[in-house]
Amino acid sequence: MFETAAEFVFKQSRNGGPCLREGWGPLETDHTWSIAPESRLHIPLAPGQGDLLLQILLTPYTWRPLFDGQRLGVEVNGIALGEERIEAEAGLGYRLDAARFGNPDALDIRFHHPDAICPQKERISTDERHLGIALHEILVIRVPPERPTVARSLPPLPLLPEDLGPRSTELVQRLTGLAIPDLALRFESLGHNCEFGVVQRKLGVEPMGLLRFAGIAPHNLLRGLDFGFPQADDPDMLRVFIDSEERREYMIRNLAWGFQSHTDRYVGNTTADEVKQEQVRKHQLYLRKFLETLESGEKIFVFQHPDRLSEALVLPLLATLRSYGPNALLFVRRDSTRPPGTVEKLRPDLYMGSIDKLAPAWDVGNAKFTAWISLLANAYRFWREEGFGA
């Protein structure tokens, strides 16, 4: 769907080497390290016109618990794009509008690494370099022009805490034209943990979602979506294991894409082989359904993560979703500066939801349900307003 303007992979035997300018170490097996407070890349682009989406796949240098992330400033062709704090492997995305960047034949990318760490100085290893990020890949695609968006915000619905009764029903119906269960069905979870799946259950629906009750790291999610999760239902890629000696629940891990889910099957009631057979069938249906949902544009995708999410950190995810069809994304982040349930429309297809607390994986039953109702209702209103799901 989108035209690739540049794709460079920064590891041995791949094509990234000639793009490296100052501030980088040699290409290694899976990446190259930035080794100075600043680093620079020169990315030649295939000829073309229009807006670009720059995507950067990287991993910060960390040494927990002392150094749990890195700030990263990004500048392209002399224009500062912003600074992010990265705590784990991530994709960063920046839209480069033709109106601002023209039609360049190359991108000169400068990274600023104010938190770069010298492992030798910190007595972590003998490495004397100042390590900031391990760069994996740069992808630049040409994207269709976007309608100008005036950033708008919708406040939380005036609901009392845990008010899931007639008042919330009436309010949601009035604002969205939908009953609460029907509203919950208009969203598809992209995993991270079970929180949104549990929210849907609390709101009265049990949609079959590939990632609804799945724990998946953001970089695995991005890669899986990029490739369409092949082998997600391959018996050889599904591994059954026991959660813990205490719970004794069989869990299923997808080795191809690194996500795992509960099975609600317990040791003593069934065998691992039977669980695997059931799960293969389940994954067959769920994968087929998930891909169909991606192509149909009938739902809003939901992504939440406890790390500090920003537009730059979710744009690669949105671009991948858009490569399937007319999709939109609600990303939910923990934010104490906005009332829980607030949703901001950043782009026609990108909505940022704020909540004061995301439930940890072991306590998703204590999700903030009324805040989630506001998030869903507000995102749905933006989505309809932009003509999606018609």
Place this chain on the structure above:
Amino acid sequence: MTAERIEDRIAAIVRETLGAPDAPVTEATTARDIPGWDSVKMVEIILRTEEEFGITLRSREVDSLRSVGDLVRIVAGRLAT
């Protein structure tokens, strides 16, 4: 194929999948009515129904399933087209 015949065949799939040969299954039956009818069993019922009738349910149709009657109506609609 008549709706009654479709209902009979789907009821048989439900009973067989759930290992409940004597369970009363009608159009109004939902997962709450028969012990053991969980999401895994629901997947099996859907896939067996698809195999039995040679159809593929769409994502939206799967989401809309609440009762045996919903499944019967979807299958009947598909077979009629």
